[in-house]
Amino acid sequence: MDHSRLELAHLRGVRKQYGKVVALDGVDLTLESGQVLALLGANGAGKTTAIALLLGLLQPDAGEVALFGQSPQQLTARRRIGVMLQSAGIADNSKVRELLDLTRSYYPQPRSVEDCVALAGLDGLLGRRYGQLSGGQQRRVQFALALCGNPQLLFLDEPTTGLDIEARQTLWRAIRELVAGGCSVLLTTHYLEEAETLADRVVVLNRGRVVASGAMDEIRKHVAQRRIRCLSALDTACIAAWPQVRSAQRLDARIEVVTDAAETVVRRLLAEDAALSELEVQRAGLADAFIELTRDDADAAPQPQREAA
Amino acid sequence: MNAIAATTPSYSPLRSYLLEARYEFLRLLRTPSFALPSLLFPALFYTLFGIVLNRSSGDAARYLLATYGVFGVMGTGLFAFGVTVAMERERGFITYKRALPMPPGAYLFAKMAMAMLFAAMISLLLAVLAVTLGHVSLAPWQWLELFAINVVGVLPFCALGLFIGTLVGGQGSPAVVNMLYLPMSFLSGLWLPLKMLPPVFATIAPVWPSYQLAQIALKVIGMDAGGTPWLHVAVLAGFTTLFFLLARRRLRRTG
Numbered sequence: 001m002d003h004s005r006l007e008l009a010h011l012r013g014v015r016k017q018y019g020k021v022v023a024l025d026g027v028d029l030t031l032e033s034g035q036v037l038a039l040l041g042a043n044g045a046g047k048t049t050a051i052a053l054l055l056g057l058l059q060p061d062a063g064e065v066a067l068f069g070q071s072p073q074q075l076t077a078r079r080r081i082g083v084m085l086q087s088a089g090i091a092d093n094s095k096v097r098e099l100l101d102l103t104r105s106y107y108p109q110p111r112s113v114e115d116c117v118a119l120a121g122l123d124g125l126l127g128r129r130y131g132q133l134s135g136g137q138q139r140r141v142q143f144a145l146a147l148c149g150n151p152q153l154l155f156l157d158e159p160t161t162g163l164d165i166e167a168r169q170t171l172w173r174a175i176r177e178l179v180a181g182g183c184s185v186l187l188t189t190h191y192l193e194e195a196e197t198l199a200d201r202v203v204v205l206n207r208g209r210v211v212a213s214g215a216m217d218e219i220r221k222h223v224a225q226r227r228i229r230c231l232s233a234l235d236t237a238c239i240a241a242w243p244q245v246r247s248a249q250r251l252d253a254r255i256e257v258v259t260d261a262a263e264t265v266v267r268r269l270l271a272e273d274a275a276l277s278e279l280e281v282q283r284a285g286l287a288d289a290f291i292e293l294t295r296d297d298a299d300a301a302p303q304p305q306r307e308a309a
Numbered sequence: 310m311n312a313i314a315a316t317t318p319s320y321s322p323l324r325s326y327l328l329e330a331r332y333e334f335l336r337l338l339r340t341p342s343f344a345l346p347s348l349l350f351p352a353l354f355y356t357l358f359g360i361v362l363n364r365s366s367g368d369a370a371r372y373l374l375a376t377y378g379v380f381g382v383m384g385t386g387l388f389a390f391g392v393t394v395a396m397e398r399e400r401g402f403i404t405y406k407r408a409l410p411m412p413p414g415a416y417l418f419a420k421m422a423m424a425m426l427f428a429a430m431i432s433l434l435l436a437v438l439a440v441t442l443g444h445v446s447l448a449p450w451q452w453l454e455l456f457a458i459n460v461v462g463v464l465p466f467c468a469l470g471l472f473i474g475t476l477v478g479g480q481g482s483p484a485v486v487n488m489l490y491l492p493m494s495f496l497s498g499l500w501l502p503l504k505m506l507p508p509v510f511a512t513i514a515p516v517w518p519s520y521q522l523a524q525i526a527l528k529v530i531g532m533d534a535g536g537t538p539w540l541h542v543a544v545l546a547g548f549t550t551l552f553f554l555l556a557r558r559r560l561r562r563t564g
Contacts, residue, residue, distance in 0.1 A: 055408040078410040085408065089400030093339040098332045105328050106410045108320035129339075149410070 005032040008153050008184055009054055014063035016049050023049040025208040031153065036185040038195035040290060041205035047188045051157055055083065079107055082151035084142050086158050092131025096122065096141055099130065100148055107149030119174050120144035136167045143171060147178060154178065154185045161190060172197055192290060204290065226262040229254055229280040232273045242268065322412035329419035334426055343388060347427055351381030352434045360443045370443035374435060375526040376499040378459045381431035383519050386466025387486045389424045394474025395482035424463050432459035454529045462522045465545045468552035475559035493519050518548050
């Protein structure tokens with residue numbers, strides 16, 4: 001947005017090992033103000049460890065962790081953040097109002113209860129016990145607890161897991177509203193669509209290392225290919241031999257061509273098969289980029305399309 | 310609602326400690342599986358064994374008033390810490406709390422304050438039963454001393470419970486707590502005076518913290534085994550510190 005981005009937190013050359021398993025192997029990560037950073041990676045890539053280090057829940061074996069220029073162990077640093085973890089383990093028989101009241105009391109300048117209710121969509125839930133709420137409502141309460149301290153930096157660890165599409169979009173809207181108000185976000189997610197919708201920057205972790213980091217568009221550009229689908233009788237083996245075609249395969253009546261130069265290939269397809277129909281050209285989504293980036297590992301190749309993280 | 314909306318101009322973590330304790334208390338009060346046994350068992354047992362079955366002897370009503378107080382606060386300390394800490398650790402709640410800017414020690418302070426409040430309620434309940442149904446009459450300072458012993462005496466069991474909570478899982482913790490709680494009550498002479506059991510029980514009794522606390526309580530009504538009260542206090546203080554430190558080490562490593 002502007003040139004005056006401030007660094008809020010960083011990992012520098014961080015290494016963390018659990019027994020013999022290396023969770024993070026020399027990771028650098030910088031969180032800047034006014035930014036939504038999505039941390040992506042398969043299960044076991046080190047996302048949760050990276051967050052735990054930034055929150056001061058773990059100590060690195062090597063390297064440096066800073067949160068607002070301090071150790072995350074410092075209370076003054078953590079008073080500037082909000083946290084939504086995958087499982088909060090909140091007691092069933094606490095009332096929502098009590099949870100909100102208590103968490104607000106940890107912060108010097110908390111958001112008003114009304115603001116929290118409005119932002120997280122807690123209307124009519126304040127007097128209810130946490131255990132009586134639906135899964136989606138509980139996530140909303142957790143989100144309210146994350147934002148109630150008026151944080152400058154919000155940690156959202158898979159915030160919409162288990163939510164239906166409508167609830168997810170409501171939460172996205174709320175996150176965008178917070179970001180517009182100057183809050184920065186570190187997001188991990190299973191849903192690439194979520195990262196595409198919310199994030200300005202992406203860091204992809206694979207086996208404890210950063211394999212890609214950059215603006216969302218740059219990451220997508222990592223994979224310049226586009227995918228062409230159409231109904232055609234052309235021989236895929238021939239198409240595969242065309243210049244700039246990466247692969248071509250037949251799925252029943254349909255053929256699917258992956259290429260770096262969609263326009264040229266489409267022109268030639270139309271020229272060679274006058275009966276060609278249902279032409280479709282798709283830009284590689286984050287999912288494709290992600291698969292490409294983590295491909296070097298043999299066992300990481302068959303990633304599912306929708307849920308690659 | 311409007312009053313809540315105003316932000317506090319000068320921030321003090323004191324409010325966090327108070328709210329933490331208050332909500333912990335409310336939360337446990339809403340947990341019948343904790344609140345009912347904690348409050349009612351000592352009172353029911355005392356009524357049955359100390360009063361109904363002992364019509365002839367005023368001594369039993371006095372003796373058991375002291376020991377059921379110890380029985381009650383031991384249960385409260387062990388269950389309030391042992392079971393809730395085990396469950397909250399397992400569910401990831403302690404991790405979540407550590408990620409928040411919760412003032413240091415607020416979590417343990419809240420649980421301790423809540424356990425002391427429950428201990429006070431148990432102590433008062435027993436006193437009311439003793440006076441009304443058991444016709445126990447004590448001097449005012451004796452009532453006050455018993456009350457104070459119960460309220461402070463819950464702490465060694467909080468420490469022991471905390472340590473158990475850091476060791477065992479949420480599912481297993483009630484069983485582990487009961488396995489300590491009930492035998493220790495019996496072996497410390499909380500249900501029957503140790504004089505009525507084979508002498509070996511009296512010999513090993515000083516090992517149990519509940520025995521140490523019971524001796525202090527029985528001293529108040531002149532029915533103790535004749536030890537030095539300060540020695541019992543010192544043993545309990547050492548016991549509390551030891552288990553608290555052990556638990557803190559465990560929480561650092563695993564939490």
